[in-house]
Amino acid sequence: MISSKKVLKIITGSYLFLFFGYLFLPLIFMGIVAFNSSSLPQVSPWEGFTWHWFHELSQDSRMWDALTNSLIVGVSVVCISVPIGLAAALLLTRLQLKSRDLLYALFVSPILTPGIILGISTFLFWDRAFAVMGGLWTAIVAQSTFISAYCMLLIMSRIQRFDRTQEEAAFDLGASHQQVFFKVTLPFLKPALFSSVALAFMQSFENYNTTLFAIGFEQTLPIYIGTKLRQFISPAMNALAVIFIVLTILGALIYEYRRMMERRKEAERKKQAKALKKAMAVQPVPAMQGA
Amino acid sequence: MGQDVQLSNVGMCFDEFWAVRNVDMHIEAGEFFSFLGPSGCGKTTLLRLISGFLDPSEGVISINGQDMRGIGPNKRHTAMIFQNLALFPLMSVAHNIGFGLEIKRVPKLEREKRVDELLELVDLPGVGDKKVEDLSGGQKQRVAIARALAVEPSVLMLDEPLSALDLKLRHHMRAELRKIQRRTKVTFIYITHDQGEAFTMSDRLAVMSDGKIEQLGYPDAIYNNPATPFVASFVGETNTFHGSLSEIKDSSAIIDTPTGPLHCRNPQNLGQGTDSIAFVRPETISFMNGAQADNSLPCTIDTWSFEGAFITIQLKTGDGKPLTMRISNRGADLNLEPGKDVHVAFSADNALLLPKEASHA
Numbered sequence: 001m002i003s004s005k006k007v008l009k010i011i012t013g014s015y016l017f018l019f020f021g022y023l024f025l026p027l028i029f030m031g032i033v034a035f036n037s038s039s040l041p042q043v044s045p046w047e048g049f050t051w052h053w054f055h056e057l058s059q060d061s062r063m064w065d066a067l068t069n070s071l072i073v074g075v076s077v078v079c080i081s082v083p084i085g086l087a088a089a090l091l092l093t094r095l096q097l098k099s100r101d102l103l104y105a106l107f108v109s110p111i112l113t114p115g116i117i118l119g120i121s122t123f124l125f126w127d128r129a130f131a132v133m134g135g136l137w138t139a140i141v142a143q144s145t146f147i148s149a150y151c152m153l154l155i156m157s158r159i160q161r162f163d164r165t166q167e168e169a170a171f172d173l174g175a176s177h178q179q180v181f182f183k184v185t186l187p188f189l190k191p192a193l194f195s196s197v198a199l200a201f202m203q204s205f206e207n208y209n210t211t212l213f214a215i216g217f218e219q220t221l222p223i224y225i226g227t228k229l230r231q232f233i234s235p236a237m238n239a240l241a242v243i244f245i246v247l248t249i250l251g252a253l254i255y256e257y258r259r260m261m262e263r264r265k266e267a268e269r270k271k272q273a274k275a276l277k278k279a280m281a282v283q284p285v286p287a288m289q290g291a
Numbered sequence: 292m293g294q295d296v297q298l299s300n301v302g303m304c305f306d307e308f309w310a311v312r313n314v315d316m317h318i319e320a321g322e323f324f325s326f327l328g329p330s331g332c333g334k335t336t337l338l339r340l341i342s343g344f345l346d347p348s349e350g351v352i353s354i355n356g357q358d359m360r361g362i363g364p365n366k367r368h369t370a371m372i373f374q375n376l377a378l379f380p381l382m383s384v385a386h387n388i389g390f391g392l393e394i395k396r397v398p399k400l401e402r403e404k405r406v407d408e409l410l411e412l413v414d415l416p417g418v419g420d421k422k423v424e425d426l427s428g429g430q431k432q433r434v435a436i437a438r439a440l441a442v443e444p445s446v447l448m449l450d451e452p453l454s455a456l457d458l459k460l461r462h463h464m465r466a467e468l469r470k471i472q473r474r475t476k477v478t479f480i481y482i483t484h485d486q487g488e489a490f491t492m493s494d495r496l497a498v499m500s501d502g503k504i505e506q507l508g509y510p511d512a513i514y515n516n517p518a519t520p521f522v523a524s525f526v527g528e529t530n531t532f533h534g535s536l537s538e539i540k541d542s543s544a545i546i547d548t549p550t551g552p553l554h555c556r557n558p559q560n561l562g563q564g565t566d567s568i569a570f571v572r573p574e575t576i577s578f579m580n581g582a583q584a585d586n587s588l589p590c591t592i593d594t595w596s597f598e599g600a601f602i603t604i605q606l607k608t609g610d611g612k613p614l615t616m617r618i619s620n621r622g623a624d625l626n627l628e629p630g631k632d633v634h635v636a637f638s639a640d641n642a643l644l645l646p647k648e649a650s651h652a
Contacts, residue, residue: 165377172342172364172371173391173442183390187381273425 034238066224085151110146119213134216142214158192293321293478294355294445301350328499370444385419391442554639575641576616584636
């Protein structure tokens with residue numbers, strides 16, 4: 001007889017196996033292709049190990065241009081979206097406006113609008129209104145419309161946990177409004193600001209549909225890949241994918257490691273603090289102590 | 292050193308609601324002054340007016356003779372200790388305390404020295420590099436006090452800072468606050484709904500209700516000679532007898548109540564026929580011991596509770612009115628039984644007569 005515990009274990013195990021297989025098998029296959037010397041992207045027949053596709057990729061000047069464009073657009077989007085998101089978050093959490101809900105809906109609406117529409121409308125607007133042709137600038141603006149909304153939501157969730165009497169206390173202690181903001185409010189929001197920088201960059205870097213319709217004849221990396229795949233299939237694209245997968249995994253590992261170290265430090269500090277609290281506990285007060 | 296605060300006809304109106312009305316008073320330099328009142332009586336609004344977070348809708352606030360209109364909280368010589376303390380969680384204890392000095396651009400070395408002195412003052416030496424969250428409630432309290440004192444305020448305002456502490460710590464901190472106030476000679480303005488706190492710490496206090504000051508005076512005067520029915524019933528416990536004033540003798544008066552005629556003290560010289568209330572504190576009522584008394588009432592014992600130092604007895608008068616008396620425990624067996632008939636007495640001096648309609652002159 002198999003115990004029910006064992007059955008459960010088997011079921012859970014096979015579920016997890018299938019789940020992770022579903023997630024990672026395509027990536028693994030795709031990765032293997034990058035090292036197969038066959039000129040068609042395929043796993044079998046295996047024609048021998050090669051670094052050739054990576055070399056070919058590195059020789060592709062258009063890929064480098066697209067990557068540079070992606071970095072320019074990403075950094076610009078961060079520079080525009082994070083301040084706008086911060087300002088919107090502050091506005092929505094502070095002002096007791098009757099139109100607050102309306103403003104919120106307005107700020108969030110780009111997230112709900114299909115990306116293609118954001119791209120096309122930005123492209124047309126700049127073309128018609130200012131005679132500015134589609135290019136990196138329009139791509140940056142189009143992406144920022146919805147990415148700043150993501151940043152706003154992220155920062156808002158942090159602000160809602162902020163105790164505003166801290167600002168009053170700083171103000172009361174002589175700080176100017178600017179000093180209150182930079183010494184008290186902003187440090188509290190720092191984690192949310194870092195996350196929105198990361199989120200904004202990644203959202204921009206991987207964006208395809210909005211960018212495609214806004215960017216005119218320029219190319220970012222996702223658009224370059226999309227165009228390339230439509231023209232002819234080369235394992236060089238698999239090589240590019242392998243590089244990004246490796247970078248992502250490395251990033252995640254570093255992040256996890258740092259978090260682990262921080263948690264260890266925090267636990268150590270808590271232990272010391274507890275000992276201190278015990279040592280410094282208030283001595284029992286005589287019952288009738290006079291004022 | 293402390294500075295005085297003058298409030299001249301101060302009023303504060305929020306959307307047609309007057310949170311504070313006609314406050315006209317003076318707080319002496321170096322005084323420990325308390326505002327006592329139930330929640331919603333306007334005392335926190337008053338504190339925010341004095342510290343500058345609000346501008347009065349009418350009237351003038353001056354500190355040390357200087358009109359405070361148009362001067363923000365960051366430019367006033369006041370500091371506030373908030374109800375939730377509002378310590379900066381991301382800064383160390385020392386950084387918290389030194390914050391005001393950092394804003395004033397006090398050089399780092401001097402700042403560190405000052406922080407150490409303040410930690411010494413509030414009995415927390417050596418915790419400067421700790422995080423705020425690692426401190427206990429009482430320790431956080433002291434850090435908040437040190438942080439406010441660091442900017443050397445002339446007036447320190449405290450918004451119910453002890454309400455989050457447990458009873459024992461609260462009693463300890465009362466004495467501690469008083470000590471710090473005496474040592475620094477800063478004017479303390481303290482806000483509380485706890486009369487024990489107000490009485491034990493304050494030089495003088497004001498009882499507030501509905502945005503107005505009901506009575507201002509020394510703690511004993513407020514307890515013994517409440518000026519309005521609100522003060523009489525809000526401060527301490529009391530029994531009330533409603534009735535109409537029927538007879539005036541030179542120093543006392545007699546009112547007719549459903550329980551019977553009562554001899555009362557009439558400090559406000561109410562006239563005959565006035566609808567009035569007699570207030571009698573439970574601790575001024577005693578059992579009849581044969582001697583003559585101004586007022587004696589036949590009662591039955593309803594319940595009683597033993598509270599250690601004293602015993603609280605719930606009685607019912609002849610007409611069924613509940614009456615509370617409190618006697619100190621002298622160790623003797625009082626033979627208290629529910630249902631037992633007793634006679635209780637109180638003097639006319641201890642029955643304070645006030646008009647039913649409070650007159651706010």
